[in-house]
Amino acid sequence: MLYIQLKKNDTLFTYNYLDLDNENHYPPLVFKFFSTQEIISIIQSLKTKDSFGYDEISTKLLKISASFISSPLTHICNRAISTGIFPDRLKYSIIKPMYKKGDKSDPSNYRPISMLTSFSKVLEKALYRRLIDHIDNNNIWSEQQFGFRKRLSTEDAIFKLTHEVLNALNNKTMIGSIFCDLEKAFDTVNHSLLIQKLSYYGIRGKAKLVIESYLSNRYQRVQLNNSSQNFNAVSGWTEVKRGVPQGSILGPLLFLLYINDLPKAVTHNVLPILFADDTSVLITSQNVHEFQNDLNTSLQHLCDWFLANSLSLNLPKHYSSNLLPKAQITLI
Numbered sequence: 406m407l408y409i410q411l412k413k414n415d416t417l418f419t420y421n422y423l424d425l426d427n428e429n430h431y432p433p434l435v436f437k438f439f440s441t442q443e444i445i446s447i448i449q450s451l452k453t454k455d456s457f458g459y460d461e462i463s464t465k466l467l468k469i470s471a472s473f474i475s476s477p478l479t480h481i482c483n484r485a486i487s488t489g490i491f492p493d494r495l496k497y498s499i500i501k502p503m504y505k506k507g508d509k510s511d512p513s514n515y516r517p518i519s520m521l522t523s524f525s526k527v528l529e530k531a532l533y534r535r536l537i538d539h540i541d542n543n544n545i546w547s548e549q550q551f552g553f554r555k556r557l558s559t560e561d562a563i564f565k566l567t568h569e570v571l572n573a574l575n576n577k578t579m580i581g582s583i584f585c586d587l588e589k590a591f592d593t594v595n596h597s598l599l600i601q602k603l604s605y606y607g608i609r610g611k612a613k614l615v616i617e618s619y620l621s622n623r624y625q626r627v628q629l630n631n632s633s634q635n636f637n638a639v640s641g642w643t644e645v646k647r648g649v650p651q652g653s654i655l656g657p658l659l660f661l662l663y664i665n666d667l668p669k670a671v672t673h674n675v676l677p678i679l680f681a682d683d684t685s686v687l688i689t690s691q692n693v694h695e696f697q698n699d700l701n702t703s704l705q706h707l708c709d710w711f712l713a714n715s716l717s718l719n720l721p722k723h724y725s726s727n728l729l730p731k732a733q734i735t736l737i
Contacts, residue, residue, distance in 0.1 A: 431607035434539040436486040439531055444479045445471055447530045451523070458522040459497050467523045478524070482531045489614025495525035496623045497642070498650060501630075517592070519625065519652040529654035532615065536608070536658060545606050546661075549668045552681030553657040562680045566687070569676060573689050579696045583686040583704055587711070588719040590682035591660055592648035595715040596620050599649075599663050606662060619655065647715075657681070663714070670710035675703050 448471045457463040467474075485491055502515035521529075540546060546554065551562040566582075573580035600617055603609075608616065623645040629638045649656035649663075660681065667684065668677045676687040686703055690696035711718060 431543050431545065431605070433607050433609050434535070434612040435610075436535055436612055438486070439479055439482045441475050441479045444482060444527065444531065445475045447527055447534075448475065448478075450530070451526055456520065458520045458525070459499055460522045460524070462523050464523045464526065467527070478527055481524075482528050485528060485615055486532070486535075486611060489611040489618060491528070491615055491618040493622055495522055495528060496619070497522070498623070498625045498653075499639075500625050500627045502627070517627075517651055519650040519656075520628075521650065521653055526654060529619075532619075533654050533658060535612075536655075539607065540662075543607065545665070547665050547668050547679070549677045550661060550665065550679045552679065552683075553661055559680060562678055562685075566678050566685055569687050569689075573687075578689050578691055579693070581688045581696065581700045583688075583700070583707065585684040585686070585707060586719040587682040587684070588717050589648075590716060591651050591656060593715055593717070594648050594660060594663050596647065598714060599659060602662060602666070606665075616655075616659070620649070623650070664716075667707075667710060670706045671703050672699065672706070674699060 448467055451464045451467070453468060454464050481492065499520040500517045501520055502512070503518050505514050505516055507514040551557045551559070551565070570580055570582075596617075599620070600613060603613055603616060624642045625645055626642050627640040629636070631637075649659045664679065664682070667679065671677055671686060674689065676689075678685040678687070684707070686707065688696065688699045688703055690699055708718070
């Protein structure tokens with residue numbers, strides 16, 4: 406069983422954040438070797454860009470030379486899955502801050518984007534294909550997760566939320582919602598917890614080793630460019646000990662697996678709707694007191710889960726609301 410201890414009011418208690426009664430519930434992932442033709446198709450599927458990582462090799466150049474480098478690249482990819490080692494030279498990334506909104510002098514208003522090597526993208530996409538086949542074939546995804554998945558989008562998540570709200574109101578049922586936004590979610594993923602969750606989902610053996618290798622001994626440096634002011638600056642290399650790379654191919658997939666058990670943290674009469682790190686929770690009830698209790702309990706369960714998984718709420722973007730049938734408005 407996998408547990409983590411939380412401390413509240415100087416009292417330690419144990420919180421089970423993932424049900425591991427049967428650690429071998431999912432069959433193990435066994436990597437199938439890559440063919441040269443598959444690696445060529447992966448290279449051609451990459452977006453053609455002139456931008457590049459620290460090695461200064463763009464995907465545009467990679468595509469032009471695909472027929473000449475596909476065989477050695479295939480050997481490297483197969484060597485990675487047979488040994489469980491992700492090459493160290495592919496784990497260096499340049500971070501470029503992307504402005505979101507607000508005060509431009511506030512670093513928190515920028516999103517860190519990883520500029521990876523083109524060769525890293527090839528190996529990541531090859532691993533992604535094997536991982537996603539395992540996940541889809543074994544129905545690992547939570548039905549409540551809509552982010553970064555094929556044939557699902559924000560529109561599907563919004564439709565689901567709207568449908569549940571209207572359905573509750575039509576049935577004269579009280580419905581409340583909690584909207585959570587996680588603070589720097591991709592950057593705070595706990596590697597140790599992630600690896601334990603991957604093992605639960607059947608990603609064990611060499612498959613687990615290569616993901617461990619992918620996450621460990623990663624280095625990054627920040628690069629700032631301002632062409633209008635002819636300004637360029639770069640920091641030194643720093644080791645990355647937490648999080649998954651934003652702008653990578655494997656990063657979003659690993660993050661979804663990390664939060665895949667979140668719906669288990671809430672009770673049976675609560676519906677979570679997830680889109681990557683944005684979490685919405687709907688609570689319905691016919692009874693006023695039960696409704697208020699479920700709302701508070703759900704929020705507490707969510708906070709416990711976030712704490713157990715080393716994630717924190719972005720409080721300015723976190724809020725809740727209640728929608729009530731007209732007949733029950735006066736009861737609250």
